[in-house]
Amino acid sequence: MIDVKTLCLGVLSRGDASGYEIRKEFEEGPLSHFSDAGFGSIYPALKRLLDDGQIVMLPHNGDGRPDKKLYRITPSGRHALYQSLIKTPSADKLRSDLMFILSFGHLLPPRHLDRIIGDRISDYRQMIATLEVEGSTAHRTPGERFVEGMGLAIYRAVAGYLEEHRHELVAAALMESQVA
Amino acid sequence: MIDVKTLCLGVLSRGDASGYEIRKEFEEGPLSHFSDAGFGSIYPALKRLLDDGQIVMLPHNGDGRPDKKLYRITPSGRHALYQSLIKTPSADKLRSDLMFILSFGHLLPPRHLDRIIGDRISDYRQMIATLEVEGSTAHRTPGERFVEGMGLAIYRAVAGYLEEHRHELVAAALMESQVA
DNA sequence: GTATGCATGTAATTAGTTACATGATTCT
DNA sequence: AGAATCATGTAACTAATTACATGCATAC
Incomplete structure (x- = not known):
């Protein structure tokens, strides 16, 4: 690195x-x-x-x-x-406490689970909105534009995934909490 | 963290x-x-x-x-x-040498630039293929499925972005190298 | 016979974080 | 008056990486 x-x-x-x-x-x-x-x-x-x-x-x-x-x-x-x-770049590294937590998501209190996912979606939506404004105003080198675009693409993918699959995980947590 | x-x-x-x-x-x-x-x-x-x-x-x-x-x-x-x-998870962290390098992409030798992007696309496509097989075979908890799905979504977004915008950056590098 | 995978651990180094310590300026 | 921003830096601590050190089993 x-x-x-x-x-x-x-x-x-x-x-x-x-x-x-x-x-x-x-x-x-x-x-x-x-x-x-x-x-x-x-x-x-x-x-x-x-x-x-x-x-x-x-x-x-x-x-x-x-x-x-x-x-x-x-x-x-x-x-x-x-x-x-010009050195060969090392692999990208993605560290996410949230994902570690969500890998146990079905064992968590459903409300809590729903809240932390919702909060994170808001965070990402906020970042996306900021980037969309900046992208059209700030002047960037081609390299910077490329990198900023990548950031935007990733944030959109994450926010989109969380929104689309949130209910599945919360539903699993609900079932789990009813069994226990 | x-x-x-x-x-x-x-x-x-x-x-x-x-x-x-x-x-x-x-x-x-x-x-x-x-x-x-x-x-x-x-x-x-x-x-x-x-x-x-x-x-x-x-x-x-x-x-x-x-x-x-x-x-x-x-x-x-x-x-x-x-x-x-149940602690509030800290923000996701994304470390990427490649993105740092590409933020100077237009200053790099075009061939080199094209190669490192192409290599990274291959890496991601490989990971995506592996995940797609695993997703249908390995049995996972709901939490694990969720997290694995997120991984897949991100890798697809990255690979897709690199593929779509690769030529823009390489073109900028080519222009730069002709000026210099 | 050679490489890969299984299996454990320590020591030295490097890097990074957190807390501390200070102070001017500008905005509200 | 108070908060935020600008501005620099050190010391102590924590954590992680890398290299070292060993050895068996299995597959090719």
């Missing part, structure tokens, strides 16, 4: 940014759907990239605020990023 | 199993699509569960082979599992 250092290089390859701005990318941008990184991993990663000469820090851009540190990728950093990009 | 201990309890709640068998579940069973655990995390987890009294070891079942250790969940273990199941 690609590490946080490489993730940061990826963001910086599109333009200078601070640690804070990098994190925002992973929270809001197209990368957010398939990657993840918090402050606790970004700041140490930036420090290591700095030590390795793959990024440089820009001496304070005097925009009033003094504390902000802007980072810029170096040729060495671009090279490292490219090496990561 | 649900930890490996809980994952093991989940498997053991369906029947006694050895560490080796538990891992197989995460590699082949319906849980495999949304969870992950290797030997290096399962064995330590089993040890801790044993210390905590949430599982017991069954003294060798004399099936010829002596080394196999079967584990059985205890009432305390079932209770712990149930507590985990």
Whole structure:
């Protein structure tokens, strides 16, 4: 799996940014759907990239605020990023607590079951709505559009499946609860 | 996120199993699509569960082979599992190196790009074919069927999207390579 | 005889998360 | 006045991965 250092290089390859701005990318941008990184991993990663000469820090851009540190990728950093990009990508990984829970769904209290599925459907519908607006406004590179489209396709598939099959599982849970 | 201990309890709640068998579940069973655990995390987890009294070891079942250790969940273990199941599940997490790479897709050599997308499509089509066979043969609880169906729905969405949009990204990469 | 599958486990390393610690600015 | 956002970073902890280490049974 690609590490946080490489993730940061990826963001910086599109333009200078601070640690804070990098994190925002992973929270809001197209990368957010398939990657993840918090402050606790970004700041140490930036420090290591700095030590390795793959990024440089820009001496304070005097925009009033003094504390902000802007980072810029170096040729060495671009090279490292490219090496990561042409490596055979590892398999996609999907971690879902909800799916683990639902694999025992028929043993759960039916109301509870129905609620957690409903909540998740709402979450996904919300994300889909946000993405649909963004997709038409924000300007993206072809790669970003592709990735964002994939996110949208997956979210729709998940929301759709949950909606279509929700009642089956709740019905099984109801039967189970009547037996017990 | 649900930890490996809980994952093991989940498997053991369906029947006694050895560490080796538990891992197989995460590699082949319906849980495999949304969870992950290797030997290096399962064995330590089993040890801790044993210390905590949430599982017991069954003294060798004399099936010829002596080394196999079967584990059985205890009432305390079932209770712990149930507590985990009724907790509000954390958000689904999707990690994909491929998507990170493709977000820079237009900057990659077009042939390489086309190949990695094509390879991934094959991988998914293979998984889909396997699941379609299993779905009709293996017998599953309602929860397992639900989860397996979700896996199938997602894989189809991903494979479908990659197939439909592959050429767009490759075309963008071709244009980019001609400019440069 | 060779590879694969069954079977267990430890040690060292790496990575990542969470909590802590601080403070300015901007919006309501 | 208070909340949210901007902004950086460290320390302690937890977890997971990888490599190592071993050995039998079965299938080809």
